[in-house]
Structure formats: C-alpha cells, structure tokens
Amino acid sequence: MDAIRTEDLTKHYRVGFWRPRPYIALDRLSLTVRTGEVFGFLGPNGAGKTTTLKLLMQLMYPSSGRAEILGRPVGDVEVRRRIGYLPENPYFYDYLTAEELLEYFAGLFGYPAAERRRRAASLLDTVGIGAERRLQLRKFSKGMIQRVGIAQALINDPDVVFFDEPMSGLDPLGRREIRQLILQLRDRGCTVFFSSHVLADAEALCSRVAIVAAGRLVASGQLSELLAFQVRGWELVMSGVTPDALSQARADREIVNAVPIDGQRFAMELPASAAPERVLATLTASGAQLVSLTPIRETLEDFFMRQVTGAQRSSNG
Amino acid sequence: MADMRIIAHVAINVFKESVRDKVLYNLVAFAVILMGAAYLIGQLTAGQDVKIIKDLGLAAIGTFGLLIAVFIGIGLVWKEVERRSIYSLLSKPLGRREFILGKYAGLALTLLVNVVVMTAALYLVLGYMDAQFTEEQKSVWAAPALDAGMLRAVALIVVELLLVTAIALFFSTFSSPFLSAALTFGLWVIGHFNADLRNFENIVESPVAAGLARALYYLLPNFAAFDIKSQVVYALPIAPGYLAVTVAYGLAYIALLLTGSVLVFTRRDFK
Numbered sequence A: 001m002d003a004i005r006t007e008d009l010t011k012h013y014r015v016g017f018w019r020p021r022p023y024i025a026l027d028r029l030s031l032t033v034r035t036g037e038v039f040g041f042l043g044p045n046g047a048g049k050t051t052t053l054k055l056l057m058q059l060m061y062p063s064s065g066r067a068e069i070l071g072r073p074v075g076d077v078e079v080r081r082r083i084g085y086l087p088e089n090p091y092f093y094d095y096l097t098a099e100e101l102l103e104y105f106a107g108l109f110g111y112p113a114a115e116r117r118r119r120a121a122s123l124l125d126t127v128g129i130g131a132e133r134r135l136q137l138r139k140f141s142k143g144m145i146q147r148v149g150i151a152q153a154l155i156n157d158p159d160v161v162f163f164d165e166p167m168s169g170l171d172p173l174g175r176r177e178i179r180q181l182i183l184q185l186r187d188r189g190c191t192v193f194f195s196s197h198v199l200a201d202a203e204a205l206c207s208r209v210a211i212v213a214a215g216r217l218v219a220s221g222q223l224s225e226l227l228a229f230q231v232r233g234w235e236l237v238m239s240g241v242t243p244d245a246l247s248q249a250r251a252d253r254e255i256v257n258a259v260p261i262d263g264q265r266f267a268m269e270l271p272a273s274a275a276p277e278r279v280l281a282t283l284t285a286s287g288a289q290l291v292s293l294t295p296i297r298e299t300l301e302d303f304f305m306r307q308v309t310g311a312q313r314s315s316n317g
Numbered sequence B: 001m002a003d004m005r006i007i008a009h010v011a012i013n014v015f016k017e018s019v020r021d022k023v024l025y026n027l028v029a030f031a032v033i034l035m036g037a038a039y040l041i042g043q044l045t046a047g048q049d050v051k052i053i054k055d056l057g058l059a060a061i062g063t064f065g066l067l068i069a070v071f072i073g074i075g076l077v078w079k080e081v082e083r084r085s086i087y088s089l090l091s092k093p094l095g096r097r098e099f100i101l102g103k104y105a106g107l108a109l110t111l112l113v114n115v116v117v118m119t120a121a122l123y124l125v126l127g128y129m130d131a132q133f134t135e136e137q138k139s140v141w142a143a144p145a146l147d148a149g150m151l152r153a154v155a156l157i158v159v160e161l162l163l164v165t166a167i168a169l170f171f172s173t174f175s176s177p178f179l180s181a182a183l184t185f186g187l188w189v190i191g192h193f194n195a196d197l198r199n200f201e202n203i204v205e206s207p208v209a210a211g212l213a214r215a216l217y218y219l220l221p222n223f224a225a226f227d228i229k230s231q232v233v234y235a236l237p238i239a240p241g242y243l244a245v246t247v248a249y250g251l252a253y254i255a256l257l258l259t260g261s262v263l264v265f266t267r268r269d270f271k
C-alpha cells in the first residue's frame, strides 16, 4: 500500500472581490509516495506546496481530483490517528505552555493523563526544548515554535508525517538537528513527506522528490536522476598552492579558472569532466591544503525560472 | 456519533484558556463591585426592601454574563482560524463537529462557573442584609432576602446566556469578530423587543408588513421570555410550566444554532 496518493488533485482559489475568477493554485497533481520513504516536495514560493498539504489534511476541499493517505480518503478520522502535520509557520495558543499544548494534543488521541505527560516530555526532549517548556508559548521565538510544531506532529508516533517547510525559521544547527530527526523517523519506518524551497534540504534527506512550479508537477523521481541537478563542475579552494602546481593543473585542463584569494590561497573552478578527487590528490601532493570543495549545479531557483518562463500559470479568467 | 470524550477535552481547554484571560477576572470583579454598590443603595434606603438589591444583582449577573458570552463567543472560532492554530488541531483525530461542540461546551462551562460565583456573591450580600434588620422591619418585604425562588430567574438567565453564546458562535464561524459582535448584540436587543413585533402586526394596514413582522416574531429569538426578574423580585406568581417551556424553547433554539454552526464550519476552506 502507498503512503500517499493524489490523483489529478486540483485547487482553484477565487480571487477578486467584484468579479471573482478562479485562480489555479494546483493543477491536476498526481503523485505517489511509498511507505517508508522520505519524499521531498520542492518548489519555489507560490508553487502550490502549502495548498497541496492543506488538501491532504482536508483543511481545504479540492476543486477536483482525489487524495488518499494509507489507502483511505483524506479526512478519515482513522487516518488522522496515524499521521502528523507541521503547518507552514505554525502558531499555537498564547496562554498555553509548550508542555500543556502537547498534553492537550495528546488528549485528542485519547491517551490517559500519565501517557500524555510522558509523550509530551519525551518529545520536547527530542526537539531540544528544555526548561522553557514551562513558559507560555507567547514568549517563544519563531525557531522554538517551529520545534514545538515538530514535536506536536509526532505526538502519536505517526506512520506518515507531513512537514510544510520544516527548516524555516531555524538556524544552521537547528536545520541539522531536524535533518537528523527526519532520518531517525525514516529508520523507524515512518514515511516523511516534506516541502521545501531549498534544494540542499532535499539532497541531504530524500529518496525521491517531486518538483512543482506554478501549480504543476514539473519533475519527479530520484534527485540524482533529475538531469537538471547534475553537477556542472566544482569549486575547489586550497591554500599553499604553488605556481608550478597551478600551471600544471591548468595545462592538464583540470581547472578552467583560478582566482587568487590571498597569498597562496586560490579559488579554482573544475569542469564537470574533471575528477575532483584526482585534482585534489595532485595538489595535495604538491603541498597544498584543502579549504573547501563545493559542487556547482543549477540551483532550484534557476531551474524554476526556466520552468516557469516555459509554462506560465494558466487561468480560466 | 460525536465523540463525547473529545468534546469534553476541547471544552476543558477552552475553560482553562478563558480562566487565564484576564478579561474574565475584570468582569467578575466588576460584578462584585456592583453588588457592593447595591448594598450601599440598600443602606441609603434604610432597609425599606431588599428588592433593589435583588433587581440590581440579577441585572448585573445577566449583563456581565452577556459580555462574557459575546466577547469570548465571537473569538472562540475566529481566533483559531485567524491565528492558524486550527491547522494543527484539525489534523488530529478531531472532527470539525467535535471542535465546534467542544468550543461551545467550554464557553458554556465558563459562563456557568461565572454565574455561580456571581449568584453566590449576591446571596452573600442578601444574607448580610437579612441579619441587619429585625423581623418587624423585614415583614414589609415582598419576599424574604434569601428567597430560593430567585434561582428560577438565575436559571433562565443561564439559558439566555447559553443562547447568546450559540448565536455568537454561529456568526463567528463565518464572519469577523466585529461583525459577529454587532450581529449578536443586534439580535439580543431585537429579541428583547420581540413582543412589539407582535403588536406591530395589529397596528399596520399592509398585509405584507404584518406578515413580515409575524415571520420575524417567530424567527428571531424571544429574549424577553427569559426575563422573569420582576416576577421573582416582587414575588409575583409565575404560571406553572412556564419555566419548563421557556427552557425547552431555549434549548431547541440552541440546538438549531449549533447544527447551523457545524454545517457552515464543516464546509469551510481554511485558506
């Protein structure tokens, strides 16, 4: 059984007060997410990711098309027992503490009081909320709210979780913790469906991705198979690079460009044809030290720009 | 079938939250101050009667209850939608119907506790008055100070407040708090002059206007029916069965409004 299936899922918003006309936020989205996978739902802002997640949570009803979670129609109460959802930029109650919020949500699953307390405490530990858990949520920063949001999504040990932009509002350390958390969930057999507008989030996590732009699915599959994201070259920064080694590498066409940063530190560009390992080995042998090595590829934004200029959002207006 | 346990769980949370909202304390405190004022007035009139205290006290219970019902009622659902806390909540195994009924029950509980506190305060003041005067002085009073019959008026006030809450909740499932408050207060005022609509029917010539007045009379909640303060204060007779019929009327109206709220709310898109 698939974890998530959508079939021609479509959502129109009515826009304009005097002469309402439909605006297609999501256009016949069909996707399948298998159980146990970490699935990245990628797209630039306004692509229709949040709309899709709200349709899956039945916070909105589709204009047409269908969606299923764990083989049942979305909105089925039995389905809700087995899923978790982190909304985009979540917000909870000002006057509840983090602890009380989680216990309240746990109660909706019918857990007895002791079990509610246990789950709340252990999840707050997991997401790194310490003594602040006794503070009212209005005193929480955006990043802390995001962590509470993730904790509440996991209160019922869900089989499928839906995270809408889980990394937003977090610092780099926080992002790394969330990545680790998602991998732990996967290891427990939980299916993770998350949206993001940042390609790097997906690279570090996903088995498969779907890419949406302007309400349409534009690509799906394994990231490494998506041609657009294949590496186009590398940026190599090394220090202690001797002029000899540099001209040798140039002569071998292993670097196409070298910009001095300071002293013997250089930023070098390697073509996709070059094996970065070999260049690195040669230069290291000549006494240089590695500073950084970064793949150069089309960014998600560049990719979207191309897609979007190709296919403008259609409208019935 | 609605899940009662879930409804109770939501209701208790509403109660906790409103208890933490300082507005509530202010209202209760204000009511208590008003009871004090009633007591002073009683002193000035040299214990001629406790009527004035009962009158003022019951009016205060009704008014402060009304303020709580409207001002919390209009925000109950709207705030969750506006602040998007509803997104995570509705992804839990909680139907939209349970959500609405839970919210309503929570505010009903809040109101009930408030009315109980205010009524207890009123009886306290009356008990003090009772101890102040001699039997002879008290013999001219229309009803004893600690008249349990007063509780009948309190009971109808409670039902009235529950009805006001249902109206506020209904409006708040689709409109802004400002509009909901205006509509709820509007209905409350009209509902108190409902009987006049009946008379209007007899005065006007036009059958259309008369028909309209008649339709409105049956459609709009008849709030005047819940006001038996003067009967209780002056110890006037109340028709047997009046209480039961009025309570039943209120409950039926509430059931209708809650059904409407659930219908509107389950169809909504949270954009």
Ligand SMILES: Nc1ncnc2c1ncn2[C@@H]1O[C@H](COP(=O)(O)OP(=O)(O)O)[C@@H](O)[C@H]1O
Pocket (backbone or CB within 6 Å): A013, A014, A015, A023, A024, A025, A043, A044, A045, A046, A047, A048, A049, A050, A051, A052, B271
């Ligand atoms: N309530 C709404 N009314 C009208 N248009 C909306 C509404 N919400 C979102 N949209 C539009 O629908 C499109 C998809 O939005 P959304 O799903 O939020 O995108 P994403 O989450 O990928 O950033 C956007 O163009 C957005 O402007």
Ligand SMILES: [Mg+2]
Pocket (backbone or CB within 6 Å): A046, A049, A050, A051, A088, A165
């Ligand atoms: Mg979004």
